[in-house]
Amino acid sequence: MKVSFCNKSHFNYYLLLLVIFVLLSSCLKMDRIVVEGGDKNGSGPTVVNTPVYCETGVCPDDNADFPVNIDVNMAGVVLVDEDFNDMNYGAPLSYYTGIAYDEPIIYHSENTGYSIQFSHSTALAGIGTLLDLSNYLGDGVYFRYFVNYPEDYYFPGDMGMFDNLKMLKISGSSGDIEFIYKDSSSGGPKSLQLYWINNSGVATGGTGAASVSLGKTLSKGEWHKIEIYIKIATPSIVHVQVDDYDVYKNNDADIRLPSSGYGDAEQFMSVRASNSGIPPEGHGNWFHDDITIIYNGGDLCDTGPALTDSN
Ligand SMILES: [Ca+2]
Numbered sequence: 001m002k003v004s005f006c007n008k009s010h011f012n013y014y015l016l017l018l019v020i021f022v023l024l025s026s027c028l029k030m031d032r033i034v035v036e037g038g039d040k041n042g043s044g045p046t047v048v049n050t051p052v053y054c055e056t057g058v059c060p061d062d063n064a065d066f067p068v069n070i071d072v073n074m075a076g077v078v079l080v081d082e083d084f085n086d087m088n089y090g091a092p093l094s095y096y097t098g099i100a101y102d103e104p105i106i107y108h109s110e111n112t113g114y115s116i117q118f119s120h121s122t123a124l125a126g127i128g129t130l131l132d133l134s135n136y137l138g139d140g141v142y143f144r145y146f147v148n149y150p151e152d153y154y155f156p157g158d159m160g161m162f163d164n165l166k167m168l169k170i171s172g173s174s175g176d177i178e179f180i181y182k183d184s185s186s187g188g189p190k191s192l193q194l195y196w197i198n199n200s201g202v203a204t205g206g207t208g209a210a211s212v213s214l215g216k217t218l219s220k221g222e223w224h225k226i227e228i229y230i231k232i233a234t235p236s237i238v239h240v241q242v243d244d245y246d247v248y249k250n251n252d253a254d255i256r257l258p259s260s261g262y263g264d265a266e267q268f269m270s271v272r273a274s275n276s277g278i279p280p281e282g283h284g285n286w287f288h289d290d291i292t293i294i295y296n297g298g299d300l301c302d303t304g305p306a307l308t309d310s311n
Contacts, residue, residue: 075139076297079130081305083290085113092131093291101129108287115146115289120153120165126286128269130293133170138257139296140231143168143268144304146290148223153284155187155218165283167192167240168228171267175203177230177255179240181218188217192240192247198254205254206238215245223289229299232257241301268293 082089087107094102098119106117118126133141149155155165167179175197181189191213194206218224227241236253239246269288292305 076294078292078294079136080291080293082292083113084116087114094129094131096127096129098126101127108285110287110289113289115148115287117285117287119285120283126269126288127267128288128291129266130268131266133266133268136295137170137230137232140229140233140237140298142292142294142297142300142304143226143228143230144290144292144300145226145269145288146223147226148287148289149188149218149220150284150286151221153220153286155184155189155220155283165189166269167226168269169267170230172197172256175256179228181214182211185217188219190214190217192242194238194240194248196253197256199256200254201256206250207248212248214242214247216243218242227301227304229301230255231299237299239299239301246301 080093082093084107095105095116096102097105097116106119107114108117120126130136165181167181168177169179170177177196178194180193181191182193183189183191191211192207193209193211195203195208196205197203198205225241225243227239227244229237229239231237232255235251236255238248238250238253238255240248290307294300294305
């Protein structure tokens with residue numbers, strides 16, 4: 001009995017140690033699981049995009065692209081988000097392609113999609129208009145479009161003359177805002193002249209007769225991204241980027257207010273061949289695609305919306 005009692009006591013002691021060991025092992029294992037779970041849950045911050053809405057009545061035809069999720073203030077309104085892949089577009093966009101406004105529009109096949117083809121002739125050509133543009137300028141307008149000048153296109157510099165190939169033209173009754181490509185290297189423009197009428201009525205705004213570097217020479221056969229932000233207020237703001245390079249930035253610009261002169265043709269883009277008519281046949285065809293226009297969304301040149309299409 002005595003031995004038996006002693007043996008039973010040892011058995012209970014070892015049993016107690018075993019239970020404690022199992023409990024400790026279990027606790028350690030649970031601690032490790034909790035730590036691993038914490039790592040997985042902490043993989044990154046929550047990202048919240050602000051939806052941009054399209055005003056009823058001024059949306060482009062392919063509303064399937066909306067809402068466009070970009071980081072923009074809640075007042076920002078997408079006026080245009082157009083890739084032309086359905087070979088169609090709608091108000092507020094309108095185009096003059098070299099024959100007449102909106103008719104006929106030539107769509108150029110781009111892999112699985114389409115772009116718009118312009119004839120850069122000696123007459124007015126390549127004009128894009130935005131209905132009610134003058135009403136938006138006071139709140140700030142962000143333009144983004146892509147251009148491609150194919151290998152058989154003649155840049156004005158190719159012919160020794162260089163004028164009237166424009167990045168942007170906002171046409172007005174008492175003067176225009178014009179951004180004109182200047183200089184050349186192997187034919188392609190390499191700088192930009194910006195000018196506008198200031199509040200004193202003098203056309204000395206922007207760079208005046210001078211120009212600023214594009215940061216690169218525009219190349220043929222390559223899609224270039226053009227981004228422009230313009231706000232006409234006190235002060236006005238102008239920001240231009242080409243392929244994400246800062247070409248021009250002025251947060252204290254002096255531009256005559258829209259009510260004084262930018263309500264006429266509502267153009268936002270205008271190109272034509274040389275004033276001197278060289279070459280007489282013009283410069284050939286070029287292409288325009290993936291246009292986004294947002295007003296009251298702030299300067300989006302550094303944080304533009306994601307591409308909806310690359311074709
Ligand atoms: Ca397209």
